[in-house]
Amino acid sequence: MDWLNLLVFPAIRALILIFVLLTGFAYLTWFERKLLARFQVRYGPNRAGKFGLLQPAADAVKAFFKEEIIPNHVDKPVYLLAPALALVPALIIWAVIPIAKGTPAIADVNIGFLWILAVAGIESYGIILAGWSSNNNYSLLGALRSSAQMVSYELPLGLFLVSILILAGSFSLVDLVENYRPWWEWIWLWLAFPFFFICILAETNRSPFDLPETENELVAGFQTEYGGMKFALFFIAEYVNMISTSAIMATLFFGGWKGPFAEQYIWLGPIYLLIKVVALLFLFVWVRASIGRPRYDQLMKFCWQFMLPLSLAYVSVSAVLAVFLK
């Protein structure tokens, strides 16, 4: 059955993936609040259910039943479109990530890397449009900051991706994980990981680079005029983005689904991937709890004067390594 393979199975896989990601989002908020509380010697949420495990469900019900307010001064179609545009890229970037031996989440295309670059490129639309359509100076400032920040950090991010691509020699992420890599390539990759992670922090607008929504100078930045479920969509987008980028980093730098016996027992693949993703999410929260926010000009200066030259040098050296050692 051709249409079964072309339409029905991918659709079912996509639905399962969305369900898993949204559940993951709900428990990531719990995970983050609990961890932040631990870092600050508090208890964190502990009233709803055992260890506060029902807290995400309570939050979801609260968001659903909030009054939907659309301010009069907004540009309505764009205002309503923006939250959806923020969430969709965070979900669809998963399509090419391999979750087990020979199994990508949705499709193994020969442009896996480019898919990631393309989706990373359209990620900023939700925030820019939200800021503009809100017709509010704080929102607009947040949106301008975010677009400048995301466009700038996309450059070193893309260059690091290109370096990994040069060394891997294949555009497919499925091949990237399955192909053998020599030890020096792993070490060279891990050298880049901290810088790649910094770019990811800026791309996902996560603390310490959450300048588009700094509450002490911009109220809530681009999401000032949003409430209820529409605000929740931005919130979901940010957290799903954290999960997606963690999965990408796990795939690029830490072997994705690979682990002991994962080749023989295929069901172990997703579990190893999950463990790596949770470890990286811990890193996100750890950074948020430990490091203060830089000033905006410092953030941009750091990108253009440090990250960009560094990533250019990294690409050059990677190309030389790929030619002489592979």
Add this chain to the structure above:
Amino acid sequence: MSWSLLFFLLVGAVSLAAALGVVTSRQPVHSALFLLTNFATLAVLYITLDAQFLAAAQVIVYAGGIVILILFVIMLIGGDTNDFSAAQRAWSRTVGIALGVILLLTVSYSALSRMMGPTEETAALLQGGTPKAVGTALFTKYVLPFELIALLLLVALIGALVLGRQQEGAGEGIASLKANE
């Protein structure tokens, strides 16, 4: 009617509607969004033609870069709906029509020459849309145009640098004010 033809018609209709939206909407940001829709549908059409690399490049360059910059500029200079000062200049209509005619001629020329000349060559080059095929063609057969475009971009970069650089002494006023405080 085959499924692929139906799909093509559907996507093509969305693409055309978006293109009409670009020129008819009065709000610059809406125009930019219609342009984005148009680029996205073009990328979908590239995928149906097996040119996956072109589709990805289309999204990365146009959707991820150029439309974002357009939006950025509109927001910075404040795209008011009733601000048609550029359109009210006496010569802008003439220049607009002339540029439109040139565009029409170029497009129809390339379309006509395509119809007469062989297209298999480029089709074979982009077969499967693999980045490898595109890259090889770009750096062997089309290396001269490629380098020329690189030069053009370099010139544009230097031009932006010259325009964006602070004028001699412009920053000194603020510096001297700060020194006096």
